[in-house]
Amino acid sequence: MKKYGSGVIILTASGAGVTGGSSSLAYGSSKGGVHGLSLVMESHLEKYNIRVNDVMPGSVDTPLKVANVQDMHEAGAKREPRRKNQRSCITRRRIQGLCIFSQRRCQYD
Template identity: 50%
Template sequence: MDFAQGHAAVVTGGASGLGQASARALAGAGFKVAIFDINDEAGKATAREIGGTFHHVDIMSEQSVEDGFAAARAAHGQERLTLHCAMASKRGKTLGWDKEVGGYKRLSTEDYAFGAEGILVASYRVASISALGMANSDPVTEDGERGAIILTASVAAQDGQIGQVIYGSCKAGVNGLVLPMARDLMDLGIRVNSIMPGIFATPLMLGMKDRNPPMWAQLNASVPFPKRLGNPEEFASLVLEIARNGYINGHQFRLDGGIRMPSK
């Protein structure tokens, strides 16, 4: 994809972390970026910074996502790149000891279903709504490419830890979307890929630096090389390469410094 053409891009979860770094990188590369998020203050500030637009979008709501894409397209035209970083989930072990009752308690099906909706279903929702818009647009490359969709999985998709039965299995499901969706969309010139980030220095993780320095040092040391958490800008760099390189399709990329997560 030729960045010089000033294509439109949509980034969900673009108000912070990996999404925010990617929104900045995409804007810097010449994309007109629309940020989807529920954090209005941070989303609007980021949009102003990069010369993009902000749209309050709840990925759990079909109507909210459809309205967000409609507003983004009205502002920038048909998106040619969609990066989905936003998610919603809960945490818990399949069976956990409940001190109050003196026995094991099962992680509720409702809690699991919430995570499945916030990770897996939301990924399909965002990707398929974007794909529909791309399919009804003209190609932008000689190969007939109409756009690219990048989903965010996690190394937990392959190395799910204790307490990650929701997160790990649903992120594995995100990876499972990639190849069949890429094949579904191949005749329309729409590429689909995913990125599996390891431990990255997002705002959530950075809070540990002052709160628990020993744990912070342990996390950094756990990465084979380089011995540090990933920078969000490194995630954004891979996003740009996937967007740029039209031969990357149907693939899931680990971006993790070589880490393999232990059971806990």
């Protein structure tokens, strides 16, 4: 990227790493590390016209997340309907679209 005079790096972090809202110490701290890494990389690479973004998508509709929601409901956590919990998840395609959008150079006139 330095050789070509520009570039974009996109890292996947999590709001749990910024707010401390994870039930997993390892997950929350590692995602917080990714966010910190993106900030440091950005400060070091901006002089080369390389942008660094971190995406924090929230709950993602994956087989693991669907299984976790189902387990919660089976364990008695029925505060919200299971479908509502699953509908609040972002799809992988939406994250992909966000990453593609983040790669584009914005033109401000």
